[in-house]
Amino acid sequence: MPVRPIVDVMVILERNGHILLAERKDTGYADGMLNLPSGKVDHDRENVTQAAAREVLEEVGVRVDAAALRHVHVMNYLNPEGEQRIGWFFAVTHWDGEPYNAEPHKCAGISWHRPEELPDNTVPYNALGIGHALKGEPFSVHGWKPEEGHPIPFRE
Template identity: 50%
Template sequence: MQERYTTVVDVYALLQRDDGSILLLERANTGYADGQLCPPSGHLEAGESVIDAAIREAKEEVGVIIRSNDLTCAHVVHYRSPEGQGRIGIFFRTRQWLGEPTNCEPDKCAGLLWANPDNLPDNTVPYSAAAIAQIQAGAQFSVDGWT
């Protein structure tokens, strides 16, 4: 009998301004992708929905309040890291939030940047950059790193 597959679930909150730009955070002191950019994000915790996780991460990392009905699922990716770890990434987009995004975790974040999703900085986390490119192309789902 095969072992049941389990995976990490990553949840992303894409805050998008009227000009189309999205908010990215520069990771620092985390041990993963430090110096690289990614949207507000984190792992799904036991007992919470993916919507609740996106709302929580946006509040913890950039201090904004997002209402659940203001989030839309923009993309789901089944990703495998170069080390072979599989994960599911769920990217939610919102154009409405309460508060001005600020760096609420300066011990984990070196700064915030509004970026054009069609021309992301070179130091964007590859996993995030690939998913954002898929979103920009209109894809709802992708598989990355499995071939």
């Protein structure tokens, strides 16, 4: 049976050598940790760039033109709960409006950080993607034990 992974989008808002992170609150997952403006693709009506632009608007109140999003990394991630996810990381340097905490019921606040000096409480999935993006690496796989992360050879 084919795997149907969750498709996530994460947006790296870059300004003056810093990126925007939001502190999760009252979500039931990773509360107290920092993450990029992010969310899931609504499979029945949007693609990854549309989802990324929507999530940025919902979470930090700024409008991003989907065409301005620059793909910087994609990750195949097996989270600690055993869910397979595909994470699309986008970067953007121009947007309309000033970022603010647009979801105070799910976010304790937003803050700017140097991407090469992320706080220890950054969500690992996000920290890994940011690190790969900084190195210019377009793709990664994380979460599998070394013997589990290899594709099965094609056989006729």
